[in-house]
Each structure stands twice: as C-alpha cells, then as structure tokens.
Amino acid sequence: MVTIAVAGGTGGFGKTIVQELIKQKKHKVIVLSRKATPIPDSDVPVLAADYSNVESLKKILAEEKVEVVISAIIMASEQASQCQLNLITAASQTPSVKRFMPSEYGVDYTEEMLTFQPAAAWWLSANSLLRTTKLEFTRVIFGWVSDYLGTPHFPTNLSPFKFVLDFDNQRAAIPGDGTNPVTFLHSSDVGRYVAALVDDERKWPEISAFAGDRVSWGEVVRVAEEVTGAKWDITYDTVENLEKGEATVFGEAPAQYGLDEAGVKALVVEFALMSVKNITDISGLGLRNKEYPDIKPLSVRDVIEAAWGKK
Ligand SMILES: NC(=O)c1ccc[n+]([C@@H]2O[C@H](COP(=O)([O-])OP(=O)(O)OC[C@H]3O[C@@H](n4cnc5c(N)ncnc54)[C@H](OP(=O)(O)O)[C@@H]3O)[C@@H](O)[C@H]2O)c1
Incomplete structure (x- = not known):
C-alpha cells in the first residue's frame, strides 16, 4: 500500500x-x-x-x-x-x-x-x-475523450462539451474531410489505467499511451446516425477556414475554461486543427493497452449506443 x-x-x-x-x-x-x-x-x-x-x-x-x-x-x-x-x-x-x-x-x-x-x-x-x-x-495520453459523445446520458465527471457532434440537434461539423484517424478513451478507462500504472512496479516510461478506439470523425458521425436512426445535418470545416481561425461552434466550452464566445471558437479551432494534423491520433506512440489485458476499454460505439441507443 x-x-x-x-x-x-x-x-x-x-x-x-x-x-x-x-x-x-x-x-x-x-x-x-x-x-x-x-x-x-x-x-x-x-x-x-x-x-x-x-x-x-x-x-x-x-x-x-x-x-x-x-x-x-x-x-x-x-x-x-x-x-x-x-x-x-x-x-x-x-x-x-x-x-x-x-x-x-x-x-x-x-x-x-x-x-x-x-x-x-x-x-x-x-x-x-x-x-x-x-x-x-509517466504522461497518460490517449487523444480525445469519448465522454463528450455520451453526455448527458452516459456517466462522467467531465463537464459537457459539444465538439464535432451535436446529438441534441443531430448535426455535425467535421474538421477537414473527416478521414483523419482519432484515438478515443473514456475517462472511466483513464481511471482504470492510472490505477493499473500505480500498481505496476516496473519503471514508468515517460509516455503511457492508451486508446479505447481509433476511428475518424466521419466514422463517428456514421455511428451516431446509425444509433440514432436519423440522417444528420453534416457540414465540413475546411482546413483553409480552420487556419484562418474559423470553425463551427455548437455550444459553450466547459464552464471552467471561463471563455467568451471568441475564446470558445479559438478552442474549437485549436482542437479541430489538432485533428486534421493527426495529433489526436496517438496510436503511433505505442499503445500500452495489451500490458493491462484485464482492462477492456469502451469503444466509441459502446459509449454512443449506451447513451443514445434505443432503451
Ligand atoms: N483529451 C481530452 O479530450 C480532454 C478533455 C478534457 C480535459 N482534458 C485534460 O485533462 C486535464 C484535467 O481536466 P478536467 O476537465 O478534469 O479539469 P477540471 O475538472 O476543470 O479541473 C480539475 C481541477 O483543477 C483544479 N484547478 C482548477 N483551476 C486551478 C488553478 N487555477 N490552479 C490550481 N488548480 C486548479 C480544481 O481543483 P480544486 O478547485 O479542488 O483546487 C479542479 O477540480 C486538463 O489538463 C485537460 O487538458 C483532456
């Protein structure tokens, strides 16, 4: 102990x-x-x-x-x-x-x-x-948190943030052409991996990368359409527009960021650029999932189905 x-x-x-x-x-x-x-x-x-x-x-x-x-x-x-x-x-x-x-x-x-x-x-x-x-x-990294895909119907301690997908209005604003892969992990699995790392007596490497899924935003929207059984209103934020500081904003950033409207847009632009530059795909860093086989992380589909599927 x-x-x-x-x-x-x-x-x-x-x-x-x-x-x-x-x-x-x-x-x-x-x-x-x-x-x-x-x-x-x-x-x-x-x-x-x-x-x-x-x-x-x-x-x-x-x-x-x-x-x-x-x-x-x-x-x-x-x-x-x-x-x-x-x-x-x-x-x-x-x-x-x-x-x-x-x-x-x-x-x-x-x-x-x-x-x-x-x-x-x-x-x-x-x-x-x-x-x-x-x-x-050790730096626990995973890309993008999947909690935002389940809010408010799937348990999380994270504040809500509508990024790319707006489930309430069944619309999506995809960064770039939507084909860049993104790695996802749910915060509950982050908790499990952190606890496993604490118990792991081997020397911690500087990076501990984990992922519950690796899919593009385009694919996430397809899953959302399938699970909700609806055709979504889909637009694309081009790389050119993102680089000019323009992005579609669906809501406020989490309250603790204390951002005004312009600040929220700047945050969305930063995150969207991270996606089109493949920065939110951390799989190339060597995922450590297999070292902790008892942890079965949630996929994007798991979260969306649990939150938005027919009850
Ligand atoms: N990859 C992703 O998709 C993703 C998504 C969300 C967050 N994150 C990252 O995860 C980290 C934690 O995010 P979170 O959403 O869990 O944070 P959070 O709930 O907003 O804040 C965590 C804690 O930080 C403390 N805190 C806030 N402002 C502080 C300040 N000025 N000085 C010292 N402590 C302060 C507060 O504790 P006390 O009030 O008790 O002191 C607060 O409970 C962030 O660095 C964020 O970048 C990543």
Missing part, C-alpha cells in the same frame, strides 16, 4: 481517478485542493493546498508520507500551469515521493504545436521540469 495524493482530485479526471483508486481499496488516497471542502458522498480526505507556496506543499507531502503524486489540475491558464510546476518542485524535494503523474490526459504536446496552440507550453514546461528531477514520471 502506498499513499497517493491526487491534486485536482475534485475535478473531472481527478475525481474519476480518485473513485477508481478508492474502489480498488489498495492504497491510501488523499486529495489536494485549493479549498479543503469535502467531496460530496465521499470520505476521502481533502487537504487545502497553497500551490503558490512550495514549502507548504512539501510539508503536506512529507507529513502524509506521499509516495505517488497524481496531478489532474486543469491546464487552462498560466497560473494553473505554475501551480503544477510548484507541485513538481515540491514533490522532487520531498524524500517520500518517488513517482509523479502530470496532468496530461490528452495528446503528445510538442514544440511544433506552439504555432497554433500556445497553451502547449504548459504541458511542455511541466515535462521539461520533470526531466530535471529524480522523480519517475
């Missing part, structure tokens, strides 16, 4: 990871949060963390004898990124901490992405800092 601190364990991915770890009853789990507010329906301890103060973070990690830190702090601002950097610094200076999982849960961020996604810098800086420490770390 080890003690695991989940920073941002109150949020979408964080709460899902905490729930899975608690369910497995193998480890002691604590949540680090900006406020020590208990999580409803949960008795997992929530400790107030002042992420601006490295010494106070070190004190918590040392007092709790934390061995594994899992960060699920949302990377949505420079300030949040700095919080994670301070947590990495604190973890690296706390003798009990051996392993660190940074808040990734997306794609393999690279320097090249900075030209159209400046926020990539937040992931890159965390990884650069981790490489200078003695901490063992």
Whole structure:
C-alpha cells in the first residue's frame, strides 16, 4: 500500500481517478485542493493546498508520507500551469515521493504545436521540469475523450462539451474531410489505467499511451446516425477556414475554461486543427493497452449506443 495524493482530485479526471483508486481499496488516497471542502458522498480526505507556496506543499507531502503524486489540475491558464510546476518542485524535494503523474490526459504536446496552440507550453514546461528531477514520471495520453459523445446520458465527471457532434440537434461539423484517424478513451478507462500504472512496479516510461478506439470523425458521425436512426445535418470545416481561425461552434466550452464566445471558437479551432494534423491520433506512440489485458476499454460505439441507443 502506498499513499497517493491526487491534486485536482475534485475535478473531472481527478475525481474519476480518485473513485477508481478508492474502489480498488489498495492504497491510501488523499486529495489536494485549493479549498479543503469535502467531496460530496465521499470520505476521502481533502487537504487545502497553497500551490503558490512550495514549502507548504512539501510539508503536506512529507507529513502524509506521499509516495505517488497524481496531478489532474486543469491546464487552462498560466497560473494553473505554475501551480503544477510548484507541485513538481515540491514533490522532487520531498524524500517520500518517488513517482509523479502530470496532468496530461490528452495528446503528445510538442514544440511544433506552439504555432497554433500556445497553451502547449504548459504541458511542455511541466515535462521539461520533470526531466530535471529524480522523480519517475509517466504522461497518460490517449487523444480525445469519448465522454463528450455520451453526455448527458452516459456517466462522467467531465463537464459537457459539444465538439464535432451535436446529438441534441443531430448535426455535425467535421474538421477537414473527416478521414483523419482519432484515438478515443473514456475517462472511466483513464481511471482504470492510472490505477493499473500505480500498481505496476516496473519503471514508468515517460509516455503511457492508451486508446479505447481509433476511428475518424466521419466514422463517428456514421455511428451516431446509425444509433440514432436519423440522417444528420453534416457540414465540413475546411482546413483553409480552420487556419484562418474559423470553425463551427455548437455550444459553450466547459464552464471552467471561463471563455467568451471568441475564446470558445479559438478552442474549437485549436482542437479541430489538432485533428486534421493527426495529433489526436496517438496510436503511433505505442499503445500500452495489451500490458493491462484485464482492462477492456469502451469503444466509441459502446459509449454512443449506451447513451443514445434505443432503451
Ligand atoms: N483529451 C481530452 O479530450 C480532454 C478533455 C478534457 C480535459 N482534458 C485534460 O485533462 C486535464 C484535467 O481536466 P478536467 O476537465 O478534469 O479539469 P477540471 O475538472 O476543470 O479541473 C480539475 C481541477 O483543477 C483544479 N484547478 C482548477 N483551476 C486551478 C488553478 N487555477 N490552479 C490550481 N488548480 C486548479 C480544481 O481543483 P480544486 O478547485 O479542488 O483546487 C479542479 O477540480 C486538463 O489538463 C485537460 O487538458 C483532456
């Protein structure tokens, strides 16, 4: 048994990871949060963390004898990124901490992405800092989360976000020609893989890539049409328009991003460009699914059928 601190364990991915770890009853789990507010329906301890103060973070990690830190702090601002950097610094200076999982849960961020996604810098800086420490770390990446395809009918802790598909109005706005492959994973499977990684005593590789499915957006829309039994209204956002900053927006981004209309469109453009540039297909990085055969991740069809199929 080890003690695991989940920073941002109150949020979408964080709460899902905490729930899975608690369910497995193998480890002691604590949540680090900006406020020590208990999580409803949960008795997992929530400790107030002042992420601006490295010494106070070190004190918590040392007092709790934390061995594994899992960060699920949302990377949505420079300030949040700095919080994670301070947590990495604190973890690296706390003798009990051996392993660190940074808040990734997306794609393999690279320097090249900075030209159209400046926020990539937040992931890159965390990884650069981790490489200078003695901490063992692994970046859990999978491409695109399939939760958004099941909202609100399939359980998830993630906030809703209509991207490409709008099930309520049976319409789709496909990035490019819709043939680029995309890898998908449901957050519940992310929780399972994270828990399996914690139990895996082998040295963590820098990248732990997993996928529940690998399909194009065009194919996802075909599945949605089949499952809903309706012909959808389909449009295409051309690469040319995306590069000009134009994209079809179906709704708001998750509330925690705090974006206005222009900000939401910019976010949709970034994600659509990631798709047409094949960045949301992480299968080329070597999927680790087979190393954890007990986990049978949900496919895109599983999620859509469970959420939108005839009951
Ligand atoms: N690949 C995909 O499709 C996909 C989809 C969604 C998210 N993601 C990634 O997954 C990660 C987590 O996303 P999420 O939706 O789970 O996040 P979230 O629920 O919005 O936030 C997670 C936690 O971060 C903490 N937090 C928020 N703002 C903070 C700040 N300024 N400083 C420090 N902590 C802060 C909050 O905890 P406290 O209030 O308790 O401190 C919050 O509960 C993100 O980095 C995101 O990029 C990927």
